[in-house]
Amino acid sequence: MQILHMNKGEGExxxxxxxxxxxxxxTVASSILEKSVLDxxxxxxxxxxxxxxxxxxxxxxxxxxxxxxxNTIYAASYQMPELRxxxxxxxxxxxxxxxxSLPDFYSNLKKExxxxxxxxxxxxVAGSFYGRLFPKNSLxxxxxxxxxxxxxxxxxxxxxxxxxxxxxxxxxxxxxxPDCVLKAYLYQFQKDFFDFMRSRADEMVAGxxxxxxxxxxxxxxxxxEVGCHQWELLAQALMSMVPEGLVQEExxxxxxAPYYAPSPEEVRNIIQEEGSFLINHLEAxxxxxxxxxxxxxxxxDDLQKLSRGQQVAKTIRAVVEPMLVSHFGRxxxxxxxxRFGNLVDVYFSNTEAKHINLVISVTRKE
Amino acid sequence: MQILHMNKGEGExxxxxxxxxxxxxxTVASSILEKSVLDxxxxxxxxxxxxxxxxxxxxxxxxxxxxxxxNTIYAASYQMPELRxxxxxxxxxxxxxxxxSLPDFYSNLKKExxxxxxxxxxxxVAGSFYGRLFPKNSLxxxxxxxxxxxxxxxxxxxxxxxxxxxxxxxxxxxxxxPDCVLKAYLYQFQKDFFDFMRSRADEMVAGxxxxxxxxxxxxxxxxxEVGCHQWELLAQALMSMVPEGLVQEExxxxxxAPYYAPSPEEVRNIIQEEGSFLINHLEAxxxxxxxxxxxxxxxxDDLQKLSRGQQVAKTIRAVVEPMLVSHFGRxxxxxxxxRFGNLVDVYFSNTEAKHINLVISVTRKE
Numbered sequence: 001m002q003i004l005h006m007n008k009g010e011g012e013x014x015x016x017x018x019x020x021x022x023x024x025x026x027t028v029a030s031s032i033l034e035k036s037v038l039d040x041x042x043x044x045x046x047x048x049x050x051x052x053x054x055x056x057x058x059x060x061x062x063x064x065x066x067x068x069x070x071n072t073i074y075a076a077s078y079q080m081p082e083l084r085x086x087x088x089x090x091x092x093x094x095x096x097x098x099x100x101s102l103p104d105f106y107s108n109l110k111k112e113x114x115x116x117x118x119x120x121x122x123x124x125v126a127g128s129f130y131g132r133l134f135p136k137n138s139l140x141x142x143x144x145x146x147x148x149x150x151x152x153x154x155x156x157x158x159x160x161x162x163x164x165x166x167x168x169x170x171x172x173x174x175x176x177x178p179d180c181v182l183k184a185y186l187y188q189f190q191k192d193f194f195d196f197m198r199s200r201a202d203e204m205v206a207g208x209x210x211x212x213x214x215x216x217x218x219x220x221x222x223x224x225e226v227g228c229h230q231w232e233l234l235a236q237a238l239m240s241m242v243p244e245g246l247v248q249e250e251x252x253x254x255x256x257a258p259y260y261a262p263s264p265e266e267v268r269n270i271i272q273e274e275g276s277f278l279i280n281h282l283e284a285x286x287x288x289x290x291x292x293x294x295x296x297x298x299x300x301d302d303l304q305k306l307s308r309g310q311q312v313a314k315t316i317r318a319v320v321e322p323m324l325v326s327h328f329g330r331x332x333x334x335x336x337x338x339r340f341g342n343l344v345d346v347y348f349s350n351t352e353a354k355h356i357n358l359v360i361s362v363t364r365k366e
Numbered sequence: 367m368q369i370l371h372m373n374k375g376e377g378e379x380x381x382x383x384x385x386x387x388x389x390x391x392x393t394v395a396s397s398i399l400e401k402s403v404l405d406x407x408x409x410x411x412x413x414x415x416x417x418x419x420x421x422x423x424x425x426x427x428x429x430x431x432x433x434x435x436x437n438t439i440y441a442a443s444y445q446m447p448e449l450r451x452x453x454x455x456x457x458x459x460x461x462x463x464x465x466x467s468l469p470d471f472y473s474n475l476k477k478e479x480x481x482x483x484x485x486x487x488x489x490x491v492a493g494s495f496y497g498r499l500f501p502k503n504s505l506x507x508x509x510x511x512x513x514x515x516x517x518x519x520x521x522x523x524x525x526x527x528x529x530x531x532x533x534x535x536x537x538x539x540x541x542x543x544p545d546c547v548l549k550a551y552l553y554q555f556q557k558d559f560f561d562f563m564r565s566r567a568d569e570m571v572a573g574x575x576x577x578x579x580x581x582x583x584x585x586x587x588x589x590x591e592v593g594c595h596q597w598e599l600l601a602q603a604l605m606s607m608v609p610e611g612l613v614q615e616e617x618x619x620x621x622x623a624p625y626y627a628p629s630p631e632e633v634r635n636i637i638q639e640e641g642s643f644l645i646n647h648l649e650a651x652x653x654x655x656x657x658x659x660x661x662x663x664x665x666x667d668d669l670q671k672l673s674r675g676q677q678v679a680k681t682i683r684a685v686v687e688p689m690l691v692s693h694f695g696r697x698x699x700x701x702x703x704x705r706f707g708n709l710v711d712v713y714f715s716n717t718e719a720k721h722i723n724l725v726i727s728v729t730r731k732e
Contacts, residue, residue, distance in 0.1 A: 125490070126488075132484040
């Protein structure tokens with residue numbers, strides 16, 4: 001929990017400046033989000049509407065999602081419900097930068113829609129969404145984007161303190177990983193995602209909707225290339241540093257990412273097993289490693305100077321650096337991501353590299 | 367709003383390390399707090415209890431108050447209500463450090479009282495308590511300590527951009543301040559405190575209780591020494607830097623603190639004018655500038671090396687430094703607070719320096 005957060009602040013390596021892939025994912029899921037919000041409003045017609053964004057992170061995407069949700073409700077409502085909006089992430093998330101942007105957010109809301117501070121209340125909630133975060137029956141709509149591929153922990157048998165190195169030279173499921181590694185990852189995901197759905201079942205009112213999107217894979221085989229190749233290349237970059245003594249091989253052997261990219265079937269099975277939600281929509285779609293060309297204008301010139309591989313390295317670095325720093329130390333990060341970027345460039349020369357993203361819309365049953 | 371926050375982090379000058387006066391105030395008000403919480407529970411017997419701490423700041427005091435409130439409810443309840451606890455401060459407050467301490471807080475709550483994460487929900491709320499922060503009728507108990515003496519703004523006529531310097535050589539009401547300065551401050555306090563009470567009236571259920579404590583004065587005369595002498599000495603320290611060119615006199619003339627220490631009568635009048643609350647208790651008590659000897663053990667050795675004046679300078683610096691930095695720049699802060707500490711030492715040689723603190727307990731009328 002302490003190491004799983006995006007790079008803080010507004011600097012060169014910050015998540016705030018390097019979240020174009022996640023932005024692209026939000027854009028692609030936009031029409032399904034809109035449908036899911038409208039459906040929740042029509043099924044629950046709340047006077048006071050509880051809304052939560054789980055794994056909100058901090059950066060331009062955080063309030064973009066909330067804006068989209070408010071706009072949808074606004075466009076569809078004769079009488080706006082009171083909005084109770086909760087932004088959730090782990091305690092290490094940079095909530096300060098989210099909160100500092102709220103006064104502007106509120107003043108735009110007033111200017112553009114006449115919604116005042118007595119009609120829309122925004123809360124920060126720090127904690128793991130694999131447990132309870134909200135009072136019973138208090139939520140009408142829940143959103144979570146680019147978060148549920150992070151597990152609550154490294155599968156215990158693969159933990160660096162387990163004493164065994166079952167996944168040598170790798171940091172996630174790889175083609176060479178033994179079957180027990182795949183099973184350990186799948187089991188952890190099943191447990192976590194079940195806990196997630198059960199917690200939300202307690203918190204949501206009947207008829208309430210939830211839109212989830214996160215990294216997945218299209219193949220039933222978890223060691224197939226698509227869905228884990230960024231980890232493969234990161235392991236290669238780390239391994240390339242071993243001969244020079246920059247990294248100890250044992251350090252790589254003992255690291256496994258608390259991450260899992262499930263197949264649509266794996267997700268469907270857990271939702272059905274938990275049993276409180278109806279699945280409206282479950283879709284896998286491809287998204288470029290570069291996140292389309294959705295870079296912010298002010299960063300555009302800088303990005304032009306970087307190779308495509310180095311651009312991808314920046315977006316991955318913003319997300320995984322805190323985890324890697326806690327394991328390898330800060331000193332090697334620059335070198336590591338340069339090598340990683342070069343490997344991505346080579347990979348791009350042979351492949352049209354894609355992430356698989358899953359989008360799932362569900363409704364809380366009566 | 368941007369400049370009014372305590373010194374962040376955990377460093378030497380941080381509020382977290384220098385909040386002993388505020389801690390002492392919480393200790394003194396402890397029995398009234400307990401009574402007020404119990405009264406709220408008995409009058410509203412909530413199944414789900416909304417609690418808010420307004421101006422929670424960040425540091426050891428933040429969760430101390432919440433613990434005291436939970437302990438009181440726990441000791442008095444056959445069946446614990448669900449707790450919805452909101453921690454509020456301005457958006458610039460260091461919410462990150464509060465949130466990082468929550469996992470330990472939750473785990474102690476479970477260990478000591480068996481209260482789980484599905485029974486106690488903690489929210490962060492960033493915004494000014496002079497406006498609405500919470501949904502209608504959602505709160506059963508409200509607490510605010512050491513916050514309401516901060517105004518929403520410098521009285522406009524005394525603002526540095528007003529073009530006039532009505533309070534030359536001073537930064538708060540002083541014996542030499544013209545009457546219009548006293549009036550401007552009183553008017554701003556009346557407006558702010560009325561807005562505060564009106565906002566809480568909307569948010570609280572009938573029978574709900576509120577405990578407020580903040581700096582005040584015992585004398586009806588706002589320019590009397592007690593209640594503003596720390597500002598007087600700070601102005602003297604600043605003025606002493608003018609001859610050396612470290613500070614421009616015009617900069618001092620144009621600065622006025624967004625602060626007001628009201629008399630008990632001024633507070634009573636506004637509560638009665640607003641009309642939604644019954645006053646149960648209104649008391650003024652003295653508290654030493656040094657906050658008793660309530661310093662934390664780990665700081666004790668360091669503090670022993672400092673004069674009493676320098677110790678006081680540290681507690682005041684933690685609170686007012688961001689405001690002064692935005693006006694004078696960071697460079698002179700060390701020198702300013704050394705001079706201020708020396709002036710406090712001289713003052714101590716003649717006087718038993720006391721703050722006056724007001725404690726007010728009210729109940730939301732039917």
